[in-house]
Amino acid sequence: MKSKFELKKQLFNQCSDFIEHRLLAIKNTITDIQESLDSETKSSAGDKHETGRAMLQLEREKLGQQLAEIQKLKQELLKVNIETVSKKIFLGSLVYTSKHNYFMAISAGELTYKSEKFYAISFSTPIAKVLLTKEVGDHIEFGNSTFAITKIV
Numbered sequence: 001m002k003s004k005f006e007l008k009k010q011l012f013n014q015c016s017d018f019i020e021h022r023l024l025a026i027k028n029t030i031t032d033i034q035e036s037l038d039s040e041t042k043s044s045a046g047d048k049h050e051t052g053r054a055m056l057q058l059e060r061e062k063l064g065q066q067l068a069e070i071q072k073l074k075q076e077l078l079k080v081n082i083e084t085v086s087k088k089i090f091l092g093s094l095v096y097t098s099k100h101n102y103f104m105a106i107s108a109g110e111l112t113y114k115s116e117k118f119y120a121i122s123f124s125t126p127i128a129k130v131l132l133t134k135e136v137g138d139h140i141e142f143g144n145s146t147f148a149i150t151k152i153v
Helices: 002-039 048-080 126-131
Strands: 094-097 101-104 110-114 116-123 139-142 146-150
Touching: 002 048, 002 094, 002 101, 002 110, 094 110, 101 126, 126 139
Parallel strands: 101 116
Antiparallel strands: 094 101, 094 146, 110 116, 139 146
């Protein structure tokens, strides 16, 4: 059981790193934009100057929304309990299928641990909605393919 827990822990940590990298990138971009806004002085161009400032402020607002989404993602990850094992798929499950493997947590894309690939998905994704509460042996139809659940950890 320790190796199963270790795998979940490693995937959880990769999801956490994914969030932290995105958070850092957004914060750095916001800082750069703020520095650009602070360093701009009124030029003789007038309208051109104001348009540039307005565009920077719009970009900063957009990044603020992305920052809020990342914070929400971080909160979602905190709800994942990697120590629980169940016969049914739930938040925190590792799901092995005849097609792909999934880590039910947040949408963080493809994760790899010891050459084993998993797709980190949140419950709001279409595939997760199909997988939720399924058990080993269940067959799933998704898109144009059918696959079986072979293992749940």
